Amino acid sequence: MQWETASETNVSSFEIWRAEGNDFSLLTEIGRRGNSTSGAQYTFVDQAVSEHTSYSYFLTVLNLDGSREELRERMVTAAWSGAAAVPEEFTLKAYPNPFNPTTTIEFTMPEAGNVSLTIFDNTGRLVETMTRAANAGTVTFEWNAEGRTSGTYFARVSSSGVNRVVPLVLLK
Numbered sequence: 001m002q003w004e005t006a007s008e009t010n011v012s013s014f015e016i017w018r019a020e021g022n023d024f025s026l027l028t029e030i031g032r033r034g035n036s037t038s039g040a041q042y043t044f045v046d047q048a049v050s051e052h053t054s055y056s057y058f059l060t061v062l063n064l065d066g067s068r069e070e071l072r073e074r075m076v077t078a079a080w081s082g083a084a085a086v087p088e089e090f091t092l093k094a095y096p097n098p099f100n101p102t103t104t105i106e107f108t109m110p111e112a113g114n115v116s117l118t119i120f121d122n123t124g125r126l127v128e129t130m131t132r133a134a135n136a137g138t139v140t141f142e143w144n145a146e147g148r149t150s151g152t153y154f155a156r157v158s159s160s161g162v163n164r165v166v167p168l169v170l171l172k
Contacts, residue, residue, distance in 0.1 A: 007037045015060040016044050020053070029062075029132050031142055047137025048112070090162045094155060098169035101146040105155050105166070108138050113160045117141045119168075122152045134159070145170045 005011070014030045030042060049055060061069045092107040105117060115134045119127040127148070130141055143155070145168075153168040 005040050005042075008040060009037065010063045010065065012062045012064045014042065015062065017058050017060060018046065019056040019058075024058075027057075028134055028139075030140075031130055045138065046135070048135040090159070090164060092155075092157050092164040092166050094166050094168055097166075098171045099145070100171050101148075102142060102144045103168055105141045105143060105157070105168075106138060107140075107157050107164065109134065109136055109159050109162075111136050111160060115139060115157065115159045117143075118156045118158070119143060120154045120156070122154075127153065143168075 016027045016030065017024045018027050019025075027046065027048075028044065030044065046055065046057070059071045061071065063069070090107065090109050092105070094103050094105045097103055107115075109115070112135045113133070115132055117130045119129070121127055128143070145153070148170060150170050150172045153170060154165055155168055156163060156165045
């Protein structure tokens with residue numbers, strides 16, 4: 001599933017919902033890329049699908065003021081004809097890196113679970129924490145360091161007792 005925004009001035013996050021028949025369930029929540037008058041592109045791949053099954057997906061926008069907007073008029077239906085590849089190990093990378101002011105932190109996980117992304121500065125102080133439930137496969141977080149000082153930060157991703165750290169370099 002791919003979507004693009006023209007701006008993100010009141011967006012808190014996005015939710016992706018999937019239907020099997022008439023039953024919708026929340027698949028994941030994706031953080032925004034930051035308050036901006038310019039747009040952004042997003043991609044989500046559903047790694048938990050069954051062969052020869054059709055699914056319908058729609059997007060919900062959660063706004064900073066607490067309101068939500070369901071975009072069911074843009075519903076996408078897809079049929080899966082092959083098995084999804086599930087990674088065998090937990091990997092972590094960030095791109096672009098160095099970055100200014102936004103970077104994508106991408107990781108793969110072999111099983112579904114709760115995921116925590118924690119950002120620390122170079123003195124070890126906590127800068128930000130993001131958590132969500134995720135399916136096995138590739139998961140991305142977007143981190144906007146607008147308003148932060150240039151320097152090295154560290155992103156720690158934790159899930160199912162596994163921790164990985166990647167350095168992030170913010171250059172302004």
